Amino acid sequence: MPELAEVEYYRKEWDAGLRKKITAVELHAGKRIFRGVDTKRLAATLKGAAYTGSEARAKLMCFRFSGGVWLGVHLGMSGELRVEAKDFEPGRHDHLVLRQSARSLVFSDPRQFGRVHFHEGRAEPEWWAKLPPAVTSPEFTLERMSAFLKRRARLAVKAALLVQTAFPGVGNWMADEILWQARIDPRALCGKLSRKQIAAIWEKAREICQVSLDTIGKDYSDPPEDWLIHQRWTNKGLCPRDGLQLKTATIGGRTTRWCARCQR
DNA sequence: CGAGATGTTCGGCT
DNA sequence: AAGCCGAACATCTC
Structure with missing residues:
Protein backbone atom coordinates (compact mmCIF):
# COMPACT_ATOMS: atom_id res chain seq x y z
CA MET A 1 0.00 0.00 0.00
CA PRO A 2 2.40 2.67 1.07
CA GLU A 3 3.88 5.47 -0.97
CA LEU A 4 4.98 8.90 0.21
CA ALA A 5 1.68 10.10 1.71
CA GLU A 6 0.56 6.76 3.11
CA VAL A 7 3.93 6.45 4.82
CA GLU A 8 3.44 9.88 6.39
CA TYR A 9 0.03 8.79 7.60
CA TYR A 10 1.36 5.60 9.18
CA ARG A 11 4.21 7.47 10.84
CA LYS A 12 1.73 9.54 12.81
CA GLU A 13 -0.10 6.46 14.01
CA TRP A 14 2.60 5.90 16.60
CA ASP A 15 2.24 9.51 17.90
CA ALA A 16 -0.05 8.12 20.57
CA GLY A 17 3.06 6.84 22.30
CA LEU A 18 5.14 10.04 22.14
CA ARG A 19 7.27 10.88 25.23
CA LYS A 20 6.37 7.56 26.81
CA LYS A 21 8.77 4.83 27.75
CA ILE A 22 9.09 1.47 26.02
CA THR A 23 8.57 -1.11 28.72
CA ALA A 24 9.22 -4.20 26.63
CA VAL A 25 10.02 -5.22 23.06
CA GLU A 26 8.65 -8.31 21.34
CA LEU A 27 9.81 -9.27 17.87
CA HIS A 28 10.03 -12.12 15.40
CA ALA A 29 13.81 -12.47 15.18
CA GLY A 30 15.04 -14.07 11.96
CA LYS A 31 12.18 -12.71 9.86
CA ARG A 32 13.15 -11.09 6.59
CA ILE A 33 12.22 -7.55 7.71
CA PHE A 34 15.09 -7.68 10.25
CA ARG A 35 17.75 -8.63 7.69
CA GLY A 36 21.06 -7.09 8.73
CA VAL A 37 19.77 -6.02 12.16
CA ASP A 38 21.03 -7.27 15.51
CA THR A 39 17.59 -7.96 16.98
CA LYS A 40 18.90 -8.86 20.44
CA ARG A 41 20.65 -5.53 20.66
CA LEU A 42 17.62 -3.69 19.28
CA ALA A 43 15.31 -5.16 21.89
CA ALA A 44 17.75 -4.62 24.76
CA THR A 45 18.45 -1.01 23.76
CA LEU A 46 14.86 0.06 23.19
CA LYS A 47 13.64 -1.36 26.47
CA GLY A 48 13.54 1.50 28.95
CA ALA A 49 14.05 4.22 26.31
CA ALA A 50 11.42 6.91 25.71
CA TYR A 51 9.94 7.49 22.25
CA THR A 52 10.89 11.10 21.54
CA GLY A 53 9.88 11.86 17.95
CA SER A 54 9.57 10.78 14.35
CA GLU A 55 9.81 11.92 10.76
CA ALA A 56 9.12 10.47 7.32
CA ARG A 57 11.26 10.92 4.22
CA ALA A 58 10.46 9.27 0.90
CA LYS A 59 9.04 5.85 1.86
CA LEU A 60 11.09 5.59 5.02
CA MET A 61 10.14 6.49 8.58
CA CYS A 62 12.57 7.25 11.38
CA PHE A 63 11.58 6.91 15.03
CA ARG A 64 13.88 8.38 17.67
CA PHE A 65 14.31 7.32 21.25
CA SER A 66 16.08 8.78 24.26
CA GLY A 67 19.76 7.97 24.54
CA GLY A 68 20.50 8.33 20.83
CA VAL A 69 18.52 5.40 19.44
CA TRP A 70 17.23 5.40 15.87
CA LEU A 71 14.65 2.99 14.51
CA GLY A 72 13.93 3.03 10.76
CA VAL A 73 10.85 1.39 9.28
CA HIS A 74 10.14 0.79 5.59
CA LEU A 75 6.67 -0.59 4.93
CA GLY A 76 7.52 -2.36 1.67
CA MET A 77 4.42 -3.57 -0.15
CA SER A 78 2.18 -4.70 2.69
CA GLY A 79 3.49 -3.14 5.90
CA GLU A 80 1.48 -1.03 8.34
CA LEU A 81 1.87 0.57 11.74
CA ARG A 82 -0.86 0.27 14.32
CA VAL A 83 -1.58 1.08 17.92
CA GLU A 84 -3.09 -1.68 19.99
CA ALA A 85 -4.02 -2.20 23.62
CA LYS A 86 -1.24 -2.72 26.15
CA ASP A 87 -2.03 -6.43 26.53
CA PHE A 88 -2.55 -7.00 22.79
CA GLU A 89 -1.59 -10.48 21.61
CA PRO A 90 0.60 -10.20 18.48
CA GLY A 91 -0.57 -12.13 15.42
CA ARG A 92 1.50 -14.05 12.88
CA HIS A 93 2.53 -10.91 10.95
CA ASP A 94 3.03 -8.55 13.87
CA HIS A 95 6.80 -8.77 13.69
CA LEU A 96 7.68 -5.89 16.01
CA VAL A 97 5.74 -4.82 19.09
CA LEU A 98 6.89 -1.97 21.35
CA ARG A 99 5.06 -2.17 24.65
CA GLN A 100 4.24 0.94 26.64
CA SER A 101 2.34 1.14 29.91
CA ALA A 102 -0.86 2.23 28.17
CA ARG A 103 -0.58 0.77 24.63
CA SER A 104 1.39 -1.33 22.16
CA LEU A 105 3.04 0.07 19.02
CA VAL A 106 2.89 -2.56 16.29
CA PHE A 107 4.68 -3.03 12.94
CA SER A 108 2.91 -5.64 10.86
CA ASP A 109 3.98 -6.87 7.42
CA PRO A 110 2.60 -10.08 5.86
CA ARG A 111 4.80 -10.08 2.74
CA GLN A 112 7.91 -8.85 4.53
CA PHE A 113 9.17 -6.69 1.70
CA GLY A 114 9.47 -4.01 4.34
CA ARG A 115 12.47 -3.60 6.57
CA VAL A 116 13.69 -2.38 9.93
CA HIS A 117 16.84 -0.29 10.45
CA PHE A 118 18.50 0.29 13.78
CA HIS A 119 21.27 2.61 14.93
CA GLU A 120 22.78 3.78 18.19
CA GLY A 121 24.69 7.03 18.37
CA ARG A 122 24.60 10.77 18.25
CA ALA A 123 24.90 11.28 14.50
CA GLU A 124 22.26 10.47 11.89
CA PRO A 125 22.77 6.97 10.53
CA GLU A 126 23.58 6.65 6.86
CA TRP A 127 20.25 5.02 5.97
CA TRP A 128 18.53 8.19 7.19
CA ALA A 129 20.98 10.92 6.23
CA LYS A 130 21.66 9.81 2.66
CA LEU A 131 18.20 10.27 1.16
CA PRO A 132 17.79 12.44 -1.94
CA PRO A 133 15.95 15.80 -1.73
CA ALA A 134 12.17 15.49 -1.40
CA VAL A 135 10.11 16.17 -4.52
CA THR A 136 8.35 18.95 -2.58
CA SER A 137 11.61 20.61 -1.46
CA PRO A 138 13.32 23.64 -3.04
CA GLU A 139 16.31 21.42 -3.91
CA PHE A 140 14.12 19.42 -6.27
CA THR A 141 14.71 21.79 -9.14
C1' DC B 1 -6.03 -22.84 -8.52
C1' DG B 2 -3.38 -19.22 -10.68
C1' DA B 3 -2.32 -14.54 -11.13
C1' DG B 4 -1.31 -10.32 -9.40
C1' DA B 5 -0.44 -6.94 -5.59
C1' DT B 6 0.77 1.04 -3.93
C1' DG B 7 8.55 -2.15 -3.31
C1' DT B 8 13.47 -3.05 -3.46
C1' DT B 9 17.51 -5.58 -4.80
C1' DC B 10 20.40 -8.52 -7.29
C1' DG B 11 22.36 -10.89 -11.17
C1' DG B 12 23.06 -10.93 -15.92
C1' DC B 13 22.95 -8.95 -20.35
C1' DT B 14 23.87 -5.07 -23.73
C1' DA C 1 30.55 0.52 -17.83
C1' DA C 2 26.44 2.47 -17.08
C1' DG C 3 21.99 1.35 -17.84
C1' DC C 4 18.19 -1.76 -18.43
C1' DC C 5 15.34 -5.97 -17.55
C1' DG C 6 13.46 -9.75 -15.29
C1' DA C 7 13.46 -12.59 -11.29
C1' DA C 8 13.29 -13.16 -6.56
C1' DC C 9 11.68 -12.15 -2.05
C1' DA C 10 6.68 -14.17 1.26
C1' DT C 11 1.93 -14.02 1.72
C1' DC C 12 -2.67 -12.90 0.83
C1' DT C 13 -6.69 -12.04 -2.08
C1' DC C 14 -9.54 -12.03 -6.09
Missing part, protein backbone atom coordinates in the same frame (compact mmCIF):
# COMPACT_ATOMS: atom_id res chain seq x y z
CA LEU A 142 13.53 21.52 -12.72
CA GLU A 143 17.19 21.46 -13.78
CA ARG A 144 18.01 18.56 -11.50
CA MET A 145 15.04 16.55 -12.72
CA SER A 146 15.72 17.34 -16.39
CA ALA A 147 19.31 16.21 -16.04
CA PHE A 148 18.15 12.90 -14.60
CA LEU A 149 15.68 12.30 -17.43
CA LYS A 150 18.41 13.11 -19.98
CA ARG A 151 20.67 10.46 -18.47
CA ARG A 152 17.83 7.95 -18.78
CA ALA A 153 17.07 8.76 -22.41
CA ARG A 154 16.24 5.14 -23.36
CA LEU A 155 13.99 4.51 -20.36
CA ALA A 156 10.18 4.76 -20.46
CA VAL A 157 9.11 7.81 -18.47
CA LYS A 158 6.88 5.67 -16.24
CA ALA A 159 9.90 3.61 -15.20
CA ALA A 160 11.92 6.78 -14.60
CA LEU A 161 9.33 8.12 -12.17
CA LEU A 162 9.76 4.99 -10.06
CA VAL A 163 13.51 5.52 -9.59
CA GLN A 164 13.77 6.42 -5.91
CA THR A 165 17.06 8.30 -6.17
CA ALA A 166 15.32 10.81 -8.44
CA PHE A 167 11.70 10.76 -7.23
CA PRO A 168 11.91 9.71 -3.59
CA GLY A 169 8.58 8.48 -2.30
CA VAL A 170 6.84 8.24 -5.67
CA GLY A 171 5.32 4.80 -6.19
CA ASN A 172 3.15 3.10 -8.74
CA TRP A 173 -0.10 4.99 -8.26
CA MET A 174 1.62 8.38 -7.95
CA ALA A 175 3.63 7.79 -11.09
CA ASP A 176 0.44 7.02 -13.04
CA GLU A 177 -1.24 10.06 -11.48
CA ILE A 178 1.64 12.38 -12.44
CA LEU A 179 1.66 11.20 -16.05
CA TRP A 180 -2.10 11.38 -16.37
CA GLN A 181 -2.26 14.91 -14.97
CA ALA A 182 0.69 15.95 -17.14
CA ARG A 183 -0.99 14.28 -20.15
CA ILE A 184 2.01 12.19 -21.08
CA ASP A 185 2.07 8.65 -22.47
CA PRO A 186 3.78 6.45 -19.85
CA ARG A 187 5.59 4.54 -22.62
CA ALA A 188 7.30 7.67 -23.94
CA LEU A 189 11.08 7.51 -23.73
CA CYS A 190 12.67 10.11 -21.50
CA GLY A 191 14.96 11.23 -24.31
CA LYS A 192 11.96 12.09 -26.50
CA LEU A 193 10.18 14.34 -24.04
CA SER A 194 9.82 18.00 -24.98
CA ARG A 195 10.87 20.76 -22.61
CA LYS A 196 7.24 21.57 -22.08
CA GLN A 197 6.46 17.97 -21.13
CA ILE A 198 9.38 17.84 -18.71
CA ALA A 199 8.17 21.04 -17.09
CA ALA A 200 4.69 19.53 -16.77
CA ILE A 201 6.08 16.43 -15.07
CA TRP A 202 8.05 18.57 -12.65
CA GLU A 203 5.07 20.73 -11.79
CA LYS A 204 2.63 17.83 -11.40
CA ALA A 205 5.07 15.71 -9.41
CA ARG A 206 5.48 18.48 -6.86
CA GLU A 207 1.80 19.32 -6.74
CA ILE A 208 0.65 15.71 -6.42
CA CYS A 209 3.16 14.97 -3.68
CA GLN A 210 2.07 18.05 -1.73
CA VAL A 211 -1.66 17.52 -2.12
CA SER A 212 -1.33 13.84 -1.24
CA LEU A 213 0.53 14.75 1.93
CA ASP A 214 -2.20 17.29 2.79
CA THR A 215 -5.01 14.73 2.35
CA ILE A 216 -3.92 11.09 2.61
CA GLY A 217 -0.90 12.00 4.70
CA LYS A 218 -2.90 14.15 7.07
CA ASP A 219 -5.83 11.91 7.99
CA TYR A 220 -6.22 9.47 5.09
CA SER A 221 -8.89 11.67 3.54
CA ASP A 222 -9.47 11.47 -0.22
CA PRO A 223 -7.36 13.43 -2.67
CA PRO A 224 -9.38 15.58 -5.16
CA GLU A 225 -12.31 13.79 -6.76
CA ASP A 226 -11.08 14.27 -10.32
CA TRP A 227 -7.73 12.51 -9.76
CA LEU A 228 -6.95 9.33 -11.63
CA ILE A 229 -6.36 7.36 -8.42
CA HIS A 230 -10.08 6.91 -7.80
CA GLN A 231 -10.51 5.29 -11.20
CA ARG A 232 -7.15 3.61 -11.24
CA TRP A 233 -7.59 1.79 -7.98
CA THR A 234 -11.21 1.62 -7.01
CA ASN A 235 -13.53 2.06 -10.00
CA LYS A 236 -14.00 0.55 -13.43
CA GLY A 237 -11.12 2.46 -14.89
CA LEU A 238 -12.52 5.30 -16.95
CA CYS A 239 -10.49 8.41 -17.69
CA PRO A 240 -11.83 11.15 -15.36
CA ARG A 241 -11.33 13.68 -18.15
CA ASP A 242 -13.12 12.08 -21.10
CA GLY A 243 -14.67 8.87 -19.79
CA LEU A 244 -12.66 6.64 -22.09
CA GLN A 245 -11.70 3.17 -20.83
CA LEU A 246 -8.14 3.31 -19.50
CA LYS A 247 -5.46 1.16 -21.08
CA THR A 248 -3.49 -1.34 -19.01
CA ALA A 249 0.03 -2.59 -19.63
CA THR A 250 3.18 -3.51 -17.78
CA ILE A 251 5.72 -0.69 -18.05
CA GLY A 252 8.90 -0.59 -16.02
CA GLY A 253 7.84 -3.93 -14.58
CA ARG A 254 4.67 -2.50 -13.01
CA THR A 255 1.02 -2.44 -13.96
CA THR A 256 0.33 0.91 -15.60
CA ARG A 257 -2.98 2.50 -16.54
CA TRP A 258 -3.43 5.49 -18.76
CA CYS A 259 -5.78 7.20 -21.18
CA ALA A 260 -4.79 6.73 -24.80
CA ARG A 261 -6.69 9.85 -25.82
CA CYS A 262 -5.38 12.52 -23.48
CA GLN A 263 -1.92 11.11 -22.77
CA ARG A 264 0.49 11.43 -25.67
Whole structure:
Protein backbone atom coordinates (compact mmCIF):
# COMPACT_ATOMS: atom_id res chain seq x y z
CA MET A 1 0.00 0.00 0.00
CA PRO A 2 2.40 2.67 1.07
CA GLU A 3 3.88 5.47 -0.97
CA LEU A 4 4.98 8.90 0.21
CA ALA A 5 1.68 10.10 1.71
CA GLU A 6 0.56 6.76 3.11
CA VAL A 7 3.93 6.45 4.82
CA GLU A 8 3.44 9.88 6.39
CA TYR A 9 0.03 8.79 7.60
CA TYR A 10 1.36 5.60 9.18
CA ARG A 11 4.21 7.47 10.84
CA LYS A 12 1.73 9.54 12.81
CA GLU A 13 -0.10 6.46 14.01
CA TRP A 14 2.60 5.90 16.60
CA ASP A 15 2.24 9.51 17.90
CA ALA A 16 -0.05 8.12 20.57
CA GLY A 17 3.06 6.84 22.30
CA LEU A 18 5.14 10.04 22.14
CA ARG A 19 7.27 10.88 25.23
CA LYS A 20 6.37 7.56 26.81
CA LYS A 21 8.77 4.83 27.75
CA ILE A 22 9.09 1.47 26.02
CA THR A 23 8.57 -1.11 28.72
CA ALA A 24 9.22 -4.20 26.63
CA VAL A 25 10.02 -5.22 23.06
CA GLU A 26 8.65 -8.31 21.34
CA LEU A 27 9.81 -9.27 17.87
CA HIS A 28 10.03 -12.12 15.40
CA ALA A 29 13.81 -12.47 15.18
CA GLY A 30 15.04 -14.07 11.96
CA LYS A 31 12.18 -12.71 9.86
CA ARG A 32 13.15 -11.09 6.59
CA ILE A 33 12.22 -7.55 7.71
CA PHE A 34 15.09 -7.68 10.25
CA ARG A 35 17.75 -8.63 7.69
CA GLY A 36 21.06 -7.09 8.73
CA VAL A 37 19.77 -6.02 12.16
CA ASP A 38 21.03 -7.27 15.51
CA THR A 39 17.59 -7.96 16.98
CA LYS A 40 18.90 -8.86 20.44
CA ARG A 41 20.65 -5.53 20.66
CA LEU A 42 17.62 -3.69 19.28
CA ALA A 43 15.31 -5.16 21.89
CA ALA A 44 17.75 -4.62 24.76
CA THR A 45 18.45 -1.01 23.76
CA LEU A 46 14.86 0.06 23.19
CA LYS A 47 13.64 -1.36 26.47
CA GLY A 48 13.54 1.50 28.95
CA ALA A 49 14.05 4.22 26.31
CA ALA A 50 11.42 6.91 25.71
CA TYR A 51 9.94 7.49 22.25
CA THR A 52 10.89 11.10 21.54
CA GLY A 53 9.88 11.86 17.95
CA SER A 54 9.57 10.78 14.35
CA GLU A 55 9.81 11.92 10.76
CA ALA A 56 9.12 10.47 7.32
CA ARG A 57 11.26 10.92 4.22
CA ALA A 58 10.46 9.27 0.90
CA LYS A 59 9.04 5.85 1.86
CA LEU A 60 11.09 5.59 5.02
CA MET A 61 10.14 6.49 8.58
CA CYS A 62 12.57 7.25 11.38
CA PHE A 63 11.58 6.91 15.03
CA ARG A 64 13.88 8.38 17.67
CA PHE A 65 14.31 7.32 21.25
CA SER A 66 16.08 8.78 24.26
CA GLY A 67 19.76 7.97 24.54
CA GLY A 68 20.50 8.33 20.83
CA VAL A 69 18.52 5.40 19.44
CA TRP A 70 17.23 5.40 15.87
CA LEU A 71 14.65 2.99 14.51
CA GLY A 72 13.93 3.03 10.76
CA VAL A 73 10.85 1.39 9.28
CA HIS A 74 10.14 0.79 5.59
CA LEU A 75 6.67 -0.59 4.93
CA GLY A 76 7.52 -2.36 1.67
CA MET A 77 4.42 -3.57 -0.15
CA SER A 78 2.18 -4.70 2.69
CA GLY A 79 3.49 -3.14 5.90
CA GLU A 80 1.48 -1.03 8.34
CA LEU A 81 1.87 0.57 11.74
CA ARG A 82 -0.86 0.27 14.32
CA VAL A 83 -1.58 1.08 17.92
CA GLU A 84 -3.09 -1.68 19.99
CA ALA A 85 -4.02 -2.20 23.62
CA LYS A 86 -1.24 -2.72 26.15
CA ASP A 87 -2.03 -6.43 26.53
CA PHE A 88 -2.55 -7.00 22.79
CA GLU A 89 -1.59 -10.48 21.61
CA PRO A 90 0.60 -10.20 18.48
CA GLY A 91 -0.57 -12.13 15.42
CA ARG A 92 1.50 -14.05 12.88
CA HIS A 93 2.53 -10.91 10.95
CA ASP A 94 3.03 -8.55 13.87
CA HIS A 95 6.80 -8.77 13.69
CA LEU A 96 7.68 -5.89 16.01
CA VAL A 97 5.74 -4.82 19.09
CA LEU A 98 6.89 -1.97 21.35
CA ARG A 99 5.06 -2.17 24.65
CA GLN A 100 4.24 0.94 26.64
CA SER A 101 2.34 1.14 29.91
CA ALA A 102 -0.86 2.23 28.17
CA ARG A 103 -0.58 0.77 24.63
CA SER A 104 1.39 -1.33 22.16
CA LEU A 105 3.04 0.07 19.02
CA VAL A 106 2.89 -2.56 16.29
CA PHE A 107 4.68 -3.03 12.94
CA SER A 108 2.91 -5.64 10.86
CA ASP A 109 3.98 -6.87 7.42
CA PRO A 110 2.60 -10.08 5.86
CA ARG A 111 4.80 -10.08 2.74
CA GLN A 112 7.91 -8.85 4.53
CA PHE A 113 9.17 -6.69 1.70
CA GLY A 114 9.47 -4.01 4.34
CA ARG A 115 12.47 -3.60 6.57
CA VAL A 116 13.69 -2.38 9.93
CA HIS A 117 16.84 -0.29 10.45
CA PHE A 118 18.50 0.29 13.78
CA HIS A 119 21.27 2.61 14.93
CA GLU A 120 22.78 3.78 18.19
CA GLY A 121 24.69 7.03 18.37
CA ARG A 122 24.60 10.77 18.25
CA ALA A 123 24.90 11.28 14.50
CA GLU A 124 22.26 10.47 11.89
CA PRO A 125 22.77 6.97 10.53
CA GLU A 126 23.58 6.65 6.86
CA TRP A 127 20.25 5.02 5.97
CA TRP A 128 18.53 8.19 7.19
CA ALA A 129 20.98 10.92 6.23
CA LYS A 130 21.66 9.81 2.66
CA LEU A 131 18.20 10.27 1.16
CA PRO A 132 17.79 12.44 -1.94
CA PRO A 133 15.95 15.80 -1.73
CA ALA A 134 12.17 15.49 -1.40
CA VAL A 135 10.11 16.17 -4.52
CA THR A 136 8.35 18.95 -2.58
CA SER A 137 11.61 20.61 -1.46
CA PRO A 138 13.32 23.64 -3.04
CA GLU A 139 16.31 21.42 -3.91
CA PHE A 140 14.12 19.42 -6.27
CA THR A 141 14.71 21.79 -9.14
CA LEU A 142 13.53 21.52 -12.72
CA GLU A 143 17.19 21.46 -13.78
CA ARG A 144 18.01 18.56 -11.50
CA MET A 145 15.04 16.55 -12.72
CA SER A 146 15.72 17.34 -16.39
CA ALA A 147 19.31 16.21 -16.04
CA PHE A 148 18.15 12.90 -14.60
CA LEU A 149 15.68 12.30 -17.43
CA LYS A 150 18.41 13.11 -19.98
CA ARG A 151 20.67 10.46 -18.47
CA ARG A 152 17.83 7.95 -18.78
CA ALA A 153 17.07 8.76 -22.41
CA ARG A 154 16.24 5.14 -23.36
CA LEU A 155 13.99 4.51 -20.36
CA ALA A 156 10.18 4.76 -20.46
CA VAL A 157 9.11 7.81 -18.47
CA LYS A 158 6.88 5.67 -16.24
CA ALA A 159 9.90 3.61 -15.20
CA ALA A 160 11.92 6.78 -14.60
CA LEU A 161 9.33 8.12 -12.17
CA LEU A 162 9.76 4.99 -10.06
CA VAL A 163 13.51 5.52 -9.59
CA GLN A 164 13.77 6.42 -5.91
CA THR A 165 17.06 8.30 -6.17
CA ALA A 166 15.32 10.81 -8.44
CA PHE A 167 11.70 10.76 -7.23
CA PRO A 168 11.91 9.71 -3.59
CA GLY A 169 8.58 8.48 -2.30
CA VAL A 170 6.84 8.24 -5.67
CA GLY A 171 5.32 4.80 -6.19
CA ASN A 172 3.15 3.10 -8.74
CA TRP A 173 -0.10 4.99 -8.26
CA MET A 174 1.62 8.38 -7.95
CA ALA A 175 3.63 7.79 -11.09
CA ASP A 176 0.44 7.02 -13.04
CA GLU A 177 -1.24 10.06 -11.48
CA ILE A 178 1.64 12.38 -12.44
CA LEU A 179 1.66 11.20 -16.05
CA TRP A 180 -2.10 11.38 -16.37
CA GLN A 181 -2.26 14.91 -14.97
CA ALA A 182 0.69 15.95 -17.14
CA ARG A 183 -0.99 14.28 -20.15
CA ILE A 184 2.01 12.19 -21.08
CA ASP A 185 2.07 8.65 -22.47
CA PRO A 186 3.78 6.45 -19.85
CA ARG A 187 5.59 4.54 -22.62
CA ALA A 188 7.30 7.67 -23.94
CA LEU A 189 11.08 7.51 -23.73
CA CYS A 190 12.67 10.11 -21.50
CA GLY A 191 14.96 11.23 -24.31
CA LYS A 192 11.96 12.09 -26.50
CA LEU A 193 10.18 14.34 -24.04
CA SER A 194 9.82 18.00 -24.98
CA ARG A 195 10.87 20.76 -22.61
CA LYS A 196 7.24 21.57 -22.08
CA GLN A 197 6.46 17.97 -21.13
CA ILE A 198 9.38 17.84 -18.71
CA ALA A 199 8.17 21.04 -17.09
CA ALA A 200 4.69 19.53 -16.77
CA ILE A 201 6.08 16.43 -15.07
CA TRP A 202 8.05 18.57 -12.65
CA GLU A 203 5.07 20.73 -11.79
CA LYS A 204 2.63 17.83 -11.40
CA ALA A 205 5.07 15.71 -9.41
CA ARG A 206 5.48 18.48 -6.86
CA GLU A 207 1.80 19.32 -6.74
CA ILE A 208 0.65 15.71 -6.42
CA CYS A 209 3.16 14.97 -3.68
CA GLN A 210 2.07 18.05 -1.73
CA VAL A 211 -1.66 17.52 -2.12
CA SER A 212 -1.33 13.84 -1.24
CA LEU A 213 0.53 14.75 1.93
CA ASP A 214 -2.20 17.29 2.79
CA THR A 215 -5.01 14.73 2.35
CA ILE A 216 -3.92 11.09 2.61
CA GLY A 217 -0.90 12.00 4.70
CA LYS A 218 -2.90 14.15 7.07
CA ASP A 219 -5.83 11.91 7.99
CA TYR A 220 -6.22 9.47 5.09
CA SER A 221 -8.89 11.67 3.54
CA ASP A 222 -9.47 11.47 -0.22
CA PRO A 223 -7.36 13.43 -2.67
CA PRO A 224 -9.38 15.58 -5.16
CA GLU A 225 -12.31 13.79 -6.76
CA ASP A 226 -11.08 14.27 -10.32
CA TRP A 227 -7.73 12.51 -9.76
CA LEU A 228 -6.95 9.33 -11.63
CA ILE A 229 -6.36 7.36 -8.42
CA HIS A 230 -10.08 6.91 -7.80
CA GLN A 231 -10.51 5.29 -11.20
CA ARG A 232 -7.15 3.61 -11.24
CA TRP A 233 -7.59 1.79 -7.98
CA THR A 234 -11.21 1.62 -7.01
CA ASN A 235 -13.53 2.06 -10.00
CA LYS A 236 -14.00 0.55 -13.43
CA GLY A 237 -11.12 2.46 -14.89
CA LEU A 238 -12.52 5.30 -16.95
CA CYS A 239 -10.49 8.41 -17.69
CA PRO A 240 -11.83 11.15 -15.36
CA ARG A 241 -11.33 13.68 -18.15
CA ASP A 242 -13.12 12.08 -21.10
CA GLY A 243 -14.67 8.87 -19.79
CA LEU A 244 -12.66 6.64 -22.09
CA GLN A 245 -11.70 3.17 -20.83
CA LEU A 246 -8.14 3.31 -19.50
CA LYS A 247 -5.46 1.16 -21.08
CA THR A 248 -3.49 -1.34 -19.01
CA ALA A 249 0.03 -2.59 -19.63
CA THR A 250 3.18 -3.51 -17.78
CA ILE A 251 5.72 -0.69 -18.05
CA GLY A 252 8.90 -0.59 -16.02
CA GLY A 253 7.84 -3.93 -14.58
CA ARG A 254 4.67 -2.50 -13.01
CA THR A 255 1.02 -2.44 -13.96
CA THR A 256 0.33 0.91 -15.60
CA ARG A 257 -2.98 2.50 -16.54
CA TRP A 258 -3.43 5.49 -18.76
CA CYS A 259 -5.78 7.20 -21.18
CA ALA A 260 -4.79 6.73 -24.80
CA ARG A 261 -6.69 9.85 -25.82
CA CYS A 262 -5.38 12.52 -23.48
CA GLN A 263 -1.92 11.11 -22.77
CA ARG A 264 0.49 11.43 -25.67
C1' DC B 1 -6.03 -22.84 -8.52
C1' DG B 2 -3.38 -19.22 -10.68
C1' DA B 3 -2.32 -14.54 -11.13
C1' DG B 4 -1.31 -10.32 -9.40
C1' DA B 5 -0.44 -6.94 -5.59
C1' DT B 6 0.77 1.04 -3.93
C1' DG B 7 8.55 -2.15 -3.31
C1' DT B 8 13.47 -3.05 -3.46
C1' DT B 9 17.51 -5.58 -4.80
C1' DC B 10 20.40 -8.52 -7.29
C1' DG B 11 22.36 -10.89 -11.17
C1' DG B 12 23.06 -10.93 -15.92
C1' DC B 13 22.95 -8.95 -20.35
C1' DT B 14 23.87 -5.07 -23.73
C1' DA C 1 30.55 0.52 -17.83
C1' DA C 2 26.44 2.47 -17.08
C1' DG C 3 21.99 1.35 -17.84
C1' DC C 4 18.19 -1.76 -18.43
C1' DC C 5 15.34 -5.97 -17.55
C1' DG C 6 13.46 -9.75 -15.29
C1' DA C 7 13.46 -12.59 -11.29
C1' DA C 8 13.29 -13.16 -6.56
C1' DC C 9 11.68 -12.15 -2.05
C1' DA C 10 6.68 -14.17 1.26
C1' DT C 11 1.93 -14.02 1.72
C1' DC C 12 -2.67 -12.90 0.83
C1' DT C 13 -6.69 -12.04 -2.08
C1' DC C 14 -9.54 -12.03 -6.09
